[in-house]
Amino acid sequence: MPEKVIEAKNIESGYGKLQIIHGISLELRKAELVTIIGPNGSGKSTFIKTIIGLVPAWSGEIIINEEVDVAGMRPFEIINSGIPINYVPQVSNVFPTLSVKENLMLGLLANKRRENNGAESDDWERIFELFPRLQERLDQKAALLSGGERQMLALGRALMTDPDILLLDEPTAALAPVLADEIFTKIIDMKKLGISILLVEQRATRALKISDRGYVFVTGQIAFEGTAQQILNNERLGELYLGRRVS
Amino acid sequence: MTEIEETYSWQSSAKLAFNKKIVMLLLLGYFQALYEYLPKQHKRRKSLSYSWLFFLSLLMAAYYYILLDFLSWALGDNLFKQALTTIVNASTLIMISVGLTLVTRVRKFANFSHAELVTTGVYVAIGINSMSWARNLGLNTIFLQIIWAFLITGGVAVLGERLVFGPLTKRDATPLTLMVASIGYGLIIRQVIQEIFTALPKQPAPIYPSFWTEENILSPLEGIPIIGSFLAGFVGLFVKERSKFNWDTLLGYHVELFITRNESFAILIMIIIILSMRYMFTKTTLGISMRATADDPDLAQISGIDTQRVITYTWFIAGGVTGVGAIFRFEASSVTPAAGFVLLLLIFAVVTLGGFDSFEGTLVAAFIVETARSLTVIINGRLALLEQKSPLVDTLVFWETSGDWKAVTAFFIIIVVLIVRPRGIFGLIDPRSKL
CATH class of the missing domain: 1.10.3470 (ABC transporter involved in vitamin B12 uptake, BtuC)
Structure with missing residues (x-):
């Protein structure tokens, strides 16, 4: 297993002619939880979408597992070529008219295409162990799930692809604090399974507390990078992005 | 009774075997009531007593009765x-x-x-x-x-x-x-x-x-024991240019129709x-x-x-x-x-x-x-x-x-x-x- 699971070098990207990301270099190491924070419009989500190929990279390299450059590949090409990465979008992260079971099955299909070893039932078991509530609602349409359940299904769908790397875009957005706590617990659980996680979060303080390292994005560039503790302790960053008041 | 009144009267146009029809409609109503009110997936379970179910069956039966009679007035034998x-x-x-x-x-x-x-x-x-x-x-x-x-x-x-x-x-x-x-x-x-x-x-x-003829397709089917004639009748719908249905009593109506x-x-x-x-x-x-x-x-x-x-x-x-x-x-x-x-x-x-x-x-x-x-x-x-x-x-x-x-x-x-x-x-x- 390589040490650096994602190594992004000098990424530039954006929508149409509007450039959002101005040369970002970032790395994610094995079994690491890294959080990206920053104000609205700083390009956090766009960056994550660029890695998975939803937003095409204009220039730069995105090297996965120190071997494949996925810059310029489309999402289904990345998934189908067997690169063990998956992504959970911030909104519309489940298929609303599909049942919970079908949602998870789609994840499984992506997994089976890689002809991964291990029985199908193992995948289901792992999901139900992490998210017991999904098992109770297998035949329900995803549109009828509550906000928290929906996030769990989104995480479950991504996990079904058996990823080594997971990109999470604000998994706790629009959730009540109690539910957000539950999601954070699940993220820690997933990290314990050995999955490397790149997390974008608005609840910066909460997220940094469980992270190994962090990046602060401002207007499409990295304003600060360091260990989670360094960011938490940095007074100026705290004042600007963590909602902490200067005493 | 004038001709107009006769045409207007829903009852008169229904040539029905009354009892048989009522039983059929009651059954139909019963199943409809069951379908509507028994618990469905994702719906909260509705508790329903048997007397309610019976009442609903009656209601549904009445509904079907009126509907069918109205149709028979409007359509006559057609x-x-x-x-x-x-x-x-x-x-x-x-x-x-x-x-x-x-x-x-x-x-x-x-x-x-x-x-x-x-x-x-x-x-x-x-x-x-x-x-x-x-x-x-x-x-x-x-x-x-x-x-x-x-x-x-x-x-x-x-x-x-x-x-x-x-x-x-x-x-x-x-x-x-x-x-x-x-x-x-x-x-x-x-x-x-x-x-x-x-x-x-x-x-x-x-x-x-050209092979699509009664001799070619229906005759061999007739030879099959027990289900042969039934099968030939069904396949005949797709082989004969026009098949004729003739039932004397279907819910009390005389039915004769052609299907191409x-x-x-x-x-x-x-x-x-x-x-x-x-x-x-x-x-x-x-x-x-x-x-x-x-x-x-x-x-x-x-x-x-x-x-x-x-x-x-x-x-x-x-x-x-x-x-x-x-x-x-x-x-x-x-x-x-x-x-x-x-x-x-x-x-x-x-x-x-x-x-x-x-x-x-x-x-x-x-x-x-x-x-x-x-x-x-x-x-x-x-x-x-x-x-x-x-x-x-x-x-x-x-x-x-x-x-x-x-x-x-x-x-x-x-x-x-x-x-x-x-x-x-x-x-x-x-x-x-x-x-």
Whole structure:
């Protein structure tokens, strides 16, 4: 297993002619939880979408597992070529008219295409162990799930692809604090399974507390990078992005 | 009792074996009540005592009783003939509408060129009939017409996506732009058809292969023990040019009606299409990929689905089914290159009424629309008769009974249903919450 699971070098990207990301270099190491924070419009989500190929990279390299450059590949090409990465979008992260079971099955299909070893039932078991509530609602349409359940299904769908790397875009957005706590617990659980996680979060303080390292994005560039503790302790960053008041 | 009173009395027209009918209706009511009130998935369990169930059965039975008697007044002896015509019309309407349901769901725009897909399908049949070499080789039969209509119409639909809609979507066209573009694509198809076949009316007339005779097919079946005659009777529907039904007592009515093999095939193929599409949509990887692509193309890509390929398949299947349906929709009439366009509003009405989400919706909606259309014609006919006989009825019925009201009634019902249920009969998600 390589040490650096994602190594992004000098990424530039954006929508149409509007450039959002101005040369970002970032790395994610094995079994690491890294959080990206920053104000609205700083390009956090766009960056994550660029890695998975939803937003095409204009220039730069995105090297996965120190071997494949996925810059310029489309999402289904990345998934189908067997690169063990998956992504959970911030909104519309489940298929609303599909049942919970079908949602998870789609994840499984992506997994089976890689002809991964291990029985199908193992995948289901792992999901139900992490998210017991999904098992109770297998035949329900995803549109009828509550906000928290929906996030769990989104995480479950991504996990079904058996990823080594997971990109999470604000998994706790629009959730009540109690539910957000539950999601954070699940993220820690997933990290314990050995999955490397790149997390974008608005609840910066909460997220940094469980992270190994962090990046602060401002207007499409990295304003600060360091260990989670360094960011938490940095007074100026705290004042600007963590909602902490200067005493 | 005067003649008018006699016609008016619902009771008198029903030649019924009263008790038998009541028992049947009670049973029907009982099952309806069970269906409506027993716990369904996702619904909170409704507790229902047996006395309630009994009361509801009575209520439902009364409802069916009134409905059936009203129908027998309106239709007289034609009830079953009209019912059959309605079923056949609804079947062909389903076949030409269900493709639009599929495309609308996956591509999210109103495809006006769908009308010309219908035209394409029927002109494929006409084209095959007009080619003498195909006739000589026996290649112009109904079965080959179906296959060719499926392939060519599907191809035309895919071509539209490849040349027009796909490139437009890549350039971020809105659904409105795509809709206007689809009108253009439809006009092009229509003009091409007109250039090839001229604007003169032509008949698609399904042709059956020479081996398709009673001696060849039915006689061997008769030899099979026990089920032989039953099987021959069933297959006969599709072999004999016209099969005759003659039941002396069906719910107390005397039934005698004819069904042509084209009509039998229309119903059979509709059932095959609906069942296989349902199976494809719920059980196969392609179907689930289609629904996933319809829900969220980006998320589908992340799940490893090649959305472009799925969209191509969607167009091909939708176009193909439409082409097959078109042959049967026009089997007994002559068509011009504008034939599909005339049906466009009706097709859109069915798809909207059914909700864009499900084939069941399209199915039920097509039946509602066709029933409304034929009932309007019949009731207007009955009223016109009454008007001649009674000045009172003439005064009360203020509208033009000879006018073509069938489209109006159909759309009136559609508007009422949509006001009550904006998402259509089977639509899953409220359109307002989706946008």
